[in-house]
Amino acid sequence: MQFDLSAVETATMVFVGTLVFALVLAAFVLTAGFIALVLVGVGKLGWFLLSTTLLALVHGINHGWDRLVHHASTVEIPGDFQGQPSPSTGSYPRVILRDS
Template sequence: MQFDFTTLDTSTYVFVGTLVLGLVLAAFIAAAAMATLALVGAGSLAWYTVKNVLGGLVRGINFAWDLLVHQTGKVELPVEFPSQTSPSTGTYPRVALRDS
């Protein structure tokens, strides 16, 4: 049995064309959604990596600074500073500040 397209009515062509157009649009939207998910995932991974690298650098700088401050706080200065007069507050001794 052969199928003859000339016997189909115009409304059948419109119906089938609408279905095909709907499938094409659905495929386009699905591809766009997948691309969006991939881009969001890549951006999220990049942000996570940058955040961790910068956070590690900040923690490293803070750790090094803490070591430096505590190391220099252990140094004793063998000098006594003489008192100086100040025009507004009178006399005061100079004190070598150190980490407490």
């Protein structure tokens, strides 16, 4: 027994067509939403990695500078610097800056 499509009423065909169209639209919206969530997640992950890397870099630079300053404060310089004449402003002795 073959199915005769001409026996189906027009209203039934319109109803089924509307359901199929609604399913296609729903699938499109769900797919677009899922892709948007994935892109937001990837962006957030990228930003997290970038900010963590930059923060670690700044922390490393600060730590290295702190070690350098503390090491320099422990070094004893033999003798004092003698004042040297400056061509335009007179003579001023050099000042050795130390970490307090």
